[in-house]
């Protein structure tokens with residue numbers, strides 16, 4: 178990647194964000210991801226992100242009681258290295274029913290997980306387990322996983338190929354594209370592309386892949402960030418608080434078709 182001034186600026190901005198959220202980050206897995214190789218996006222602004230006001234921890238929508246059939250978690254040895262093979266077996270037994278056999282969930286409320294950065298997945302699973310990210314459904318499943326299970330499954334998921342999705346709403350999608358690529362200047366809403374990359378592939382390890390995700394899931398997460406239901410990312414809470422429902426639907430629809 179050629180280092181243009183813009184890309185250096187982006188790198189500096191990202192480094193600052195990484196620092197500001199490092200307290201939340203858990204230890205990086207042994208197999209570290211490759212450094213970001215993402216072109217600077219237009220409109221990425223130097224947004225400063227103070228922690229959001231403490232919001233009432235409303236639990237997510239009522240969940241069907243999941244069946245708890247998985248074997249008990251086993252502690253990982255100190256020199257643990259992710260075993261994606263084991264992870265795939267565990268995933269097939271417990272997770273595939275909701276997230277799809279290859280991580281490409283066919284159900285709009287259940288996120289696609291294929292090709293997601295493993296560090297992001299591990300962070301989510303740990304936070305479901307300890308309650309930092311509220312989800313009655315996922316708390317029950319994450320509670321059965323050891324740190325080793327989380328890494329094994331996450332590295333297996335990262336090795337699966339994401340299937341592309343598509344945008345559905347022709348009217349909204351151009352508003353969504355505008356927000357994703359350029360943000361909304363008047364409200365200091367930064368371009369999503371600045372952190373999630375222009376094609377939605379994300380930036381390892383911190384910034385998740387978004388492209389092809391179900392619009393319903395993406396919109397529900399943005400609303401959850403905005404309304405204080407999902408409290409595991411002060412950055413995303415502050416960003417979502419700048420968007421109204423229509424803008425959230427528009428950007429979620431655009432992301433579904435992004436590739």
Ligand code: HEC
Nearest residue numbers: 243271272274275286287288298301302312314315318330
């Ligand atoms: C009963 C259905 C169900 C099962 C089984 C299930 N999940 Fe989930 N999962 C969900 C739903 C619904 C969400 C969205 C939660 C929310 O609203 O925040 C989710 C979210 C997630 C996320 C967050 C994804 C993201 O993009 O942030 C991860 C990671 C995840 N699940 C992994 C797993 C793993 C690993 C298993 C198996 C151990 C599993 N899930 C089993 C329904 C399920």
Ligand code: HEC
Nearest residue numbers: 367368369371372383384385395398409410412413416428
């Ligand atoms: C300053 C960097 C930054 C910007 C700009 C940004 N995001 Fe994010 N976003 C993040 C980080 C970091 C996470 C991961 C949060 C976590 O660890 O749970 C995230 C997570 C998300 C998620 C949750 C993904 C999932 O699978 O659950 C969605 C959806 C999302 N962002 C959408 C957007 C949209 C839409 C925009 C533009 C309006 C945007 N983001 C702009 C940093 C950013």
